[in-house]
Amino acid sequence: MQNKRELGGQSPQSVYSRELGGQSPQTTTDIIIVGGGPAGLSAALVLGRSLRTVVLIDEGKPRNAVARKSHGYLTRDGIEPEALRSLAREELRRYGSVDFWHDAVQEVAITDGKFRAITKNGGSLASRVIVFASGMKEQLPAWPGLTDVYGRTVFPCPYCDGWEMRGKPLAVLGGGSNLMAHIKLIHNWSRDLIVCSDGPADLNEQEREQLEQRSIALYEQPLAGLESSAAGELTHVVLDGGERIARSGAFVTESGPRQATDIPLRLGVPLDESGVYKTQSHGLTRIPGLYIIGDAKQSFSGLTGAASEGYEAGVAINRALVEEDW
Numbered sequence: 001m002q003n004k005r006e007l008g009g010q011s012p013q014s015v016y017s018r019e020l021g022g023q024s025p026q027t028t029t030d031i032i033i034v035g036g037g038p039a040g041l042s043a044a045l046v047l048g049r050s051l052r053t054v055v056l057i058d059e060g061k062p063r064n065a066v067a068r069k070s071h072g073y074l075t076r077d078g079i080e081p082e083a084l085r086s087l088a089r090e091e092l093r094r095y096g097s098v099d100f101w102h103d104a105v106q107e108v109a110i111t112d113g114k115f116r117a118i119t120k121n122g123g124s125l126a127s128r129v130i131v132f133a134s135g136m137k138e139q140l141p142a143w144p145g146l147t148d149v150y151g152r153t154v155f156p157c158p159y160c161d162g163w164e165m166r167g168k169p170l171a172v173l174g175g176g177s178n179l180m181a182h183i184k185l186i187h188n189w190s191r192d193l194i195v196c197s198d199g200p201a202d203l204n205e206q207e208r209e210q211l212e213q214r215s216i217a218l219y220e221q222p223l224a225g226l227e228s229s230a231a232g233e234l235t236h237v238v239l240d241g242g243e244r245i246a247r248s249g250a251f252v253t254e255s256g257p258r259q260a261t262d263i264p265l266r267l268g269v270p271l272d273e274s275g276v277y278k279t280q281s282h283g284l285t286r287i288p289g290l291y292i293i294g295d296a297k298q299s300f301s302g303l304t305g306a307a308s309e310g311y312e313a314g315v316a317i318n319r320a321l322v323e324e325d326w
């Protein structure tokens, strides 16, 4: 897919339209979708099949870009993250009413119940409905060496990567009030487990005894860093004071997810205490015509959950437009 730079600094145009013969870009559409991960792509598919005009605007910086493989998505278990999105974009090409802009939405204004999105590359597009499938971005703990191994042998989610790490010497890294729940969960995939809570662990006496009974060592010193091989595989967890503990992989208790965009917030959609946008049924927000789906709504919906939300929102949006037009 092309971006403005690749297009030679011209005004943003539909990548599909250009590939189909360079038609001029649209200025209005039924639905703008912000974000081309599984949530946005799935919504675009349902809406395209419902004969709706859709412009999907994606800046191409998904949260799982650091991962080498994605797991647990039916028929695509083990696929590379970008390959999954690329397959979906290829399927969408069948639907002439769906267009794709490689660009970033910077501003959205609402006038008389209609939306107008302004993009980084200077695009301006009006719509009846807007869907934010913009996902989350990580703000990882500042442990030296973490970014070298994150998405390779250190992960946020055992359902995504636990099977690949099964039986290996693992660590739970980080603390928080859900620490015990994390320990129990990761213990499901490996009995060779340590916990490095990077400060005093939020565990009661009974929970500490349970760890001892299972030979799970608890280290409460601050974490000094993570060492890895030249290939980016975790080799050691290093504690304050210099102790190095050999480990092959780890799961973090907290990856610091933040909304990828605050545009819905600026438009008046509130965040809940966990930092996700508050929505009603099928991702509809308190603003008529503005929907939020995927990680932006669930924090970590997973590929299947995000695609499922895209489908549900797509059906709900089309039903609402059918009623409006009747």
Ligand SMILES: Cc1cc2nc3c(=O)[nH]c(=O)nc-3n(C[C@H](O)[C@H](O)[C@H](O)COP(=O)(O)OP(=O)(O)OC[C@H]3O[C@@H](n4cnc5c(N)ncnc54)[C@H](O)[C@@H]3O)c2cc1C
Pocket: 034, 035, 036, 037, 038, 039, 040, 057, 058, 059, 060, 061, 062, 063, 064, 066, 067, 069, 070, 071, 072, 073, 103, 104, 105, 106, 133, 134, 135, 136, 150, 151, 155, 156, 157, 159, 160, 161, 260, 261, 293, 294, 295, 296, 300, 301, 302, 303, 304, 306
């Ligand atoms: C390291 C890691 C590994 C993971 N592995 C798995 C796995 O194996 N299996 C699994 O099911 N889940 C996995 N996940 C979770 C999964 O990646 C997410 O739950 C899923 O991608 C959410 O989909 P989404 O469509 O909501 O958001 P995303 O996939 O993050 O897509 C959002 C898109 O919106 C774009 N965007 C944001 N703001 C704007 C804007 N203003 N304008 C234009 N575009 C914008 C972003 O650039 C991005 O392309 C993993 C997550 C991480 C962090």
